[in-house]
Amino acid sequence: MKKEAFIQKLNINERQQEQFEIYQQLLCSWNQKMNLTAITDEEEIWEKHFYDSVMPFVDLPAGTLCDVGSGAGFPGIPAAIVYPQLQVTLLEPNHKRCRFLEEVKTQCSVPVEIVCARAEDFVKERRESFDYVSARAVARMTLLMELCAPLLKVDGLMIALKGRNGNIELDQASQAMKILGMKLEQEKAVTIEDAEHLNFYFRKVRSTPKKYPRNYGQMKKKPLGE
Numbered sequence: 001m002k003k004e005a006f007i008q009k010l011n012i013n014e015r016q017q018e019q020f021e022i023y024q025q026l027l028c029s030w031n032q033k034m035n036l037t038a039i040t041d042e043e044e045i046w047e048k049h050f051y052d053s054v055m056p057f058v059d060l061p062a063g064t065l066c067d068v069g070s071g072a073g074f075p076g077i078p079a080a081i082v083y084p085q086l087q088v089t090l091l092e093p094n095h096k097r098c099r100f101l102e103e104v105k106t107q108c109s110v111p112v113e114i115v116c117a118r119a120e121d122f123v124k125e126r127r128e129s130f131d132y133v134s135a136r137a138v139a140r141m142t143l144l145m146e147l148c149a150p151l152l153k154v155d156g157l158m159i160a161l162k163g164r165n166g167n168i169e170l171d172q173a174s175q176a177m178k179i180l181g182m183k184l185e186q187e188k189a190v191t192i193e194d195a196e197h198l199n200f201y202f203r204k205v206r207s208t209p210k211k212y213p214r215n216y217g218q219m220k221k222k223p224l225g226e
């Protein structure tokens with residue numbers, strides 16, 4: 001997707017366009033000295049990173065969003081640029097990536113909070129405090145749900161950005177959903193460069209038992225309900 005098509009589809013203004021352009025330049029220049037993304041072609045960045053990141057948040061009402069495992073800022077930064085009604089926290093444990101995120105925040109003037117921590121540690125400070133929690137390419141659904149659900153308020157929405165195999169992961173997570181108090185509300189497909197991506201929306205219907213999340217080793221060794 002060309003930049004112009006992205007701008008037209010999302011109807012973004014000049015300031016937002018400039019923010020995306022600076023972000024794209026920073027991604028490419030920092031990527032030469034550290035491993036941020038395998039996607040380096042300009043058109044691919046606009047489609048596979050920017051467009052893929054903003055589509056899941058179309059029409060969401062105002063609220064707080066925690067983007068778990070944000071990496072180089074996806075989907076949290078594009079979401080913060082396009083949807084100012086979202087108050088975005090980027091959660092990323094890797095220090096170098098956090099330095100990159102700080103640079104993007106400053107250069108692009110995006111009002112995001114950056115927290116350098118793992119989800120299972122951050123939850124000790126901010127349990128059940130976000131309206132939305134998102135994640136892309138962080139873990140399989142069962143594990144992801146154990147990381148994300150405890151951060152969500154009751155009635156909040158978890159948004160999992162998945163590839164076309166998302167439905168297989170969803171089947172495996174059916175027990176975890178029950179245990180963690182989550183319910184599938186919607187599934188939306190988005191076409192990214194001829195490939196179908198699936199975005200899953202889970203509503204938190206009751207409080208998550210305090211013993212979750214377990215430590216990461218346990219989560220990996222014994223995925224909930226699998």
Ligand SMILES: C[S@@+](CC[C@H](N)C(=O)[O-])C[C@H]1O[C@@H](n2cnc3c(N)ncnc32)[C@H](O)[C@@H]1O
Pocket residue numbers: 068069070071072073074075091092093094097117118119120135136137138147216
């Ligand atoms: C493959 S990258 C994906 C980054 C970004 N979400 C994207 O789609 O481009 C996965 C990221 O998740 C982070 N991560 C892994 N385990 C995590 C955890 N337990 N809590 C928070 N972040 C985690 C890693 O540091 C890494 O930056």
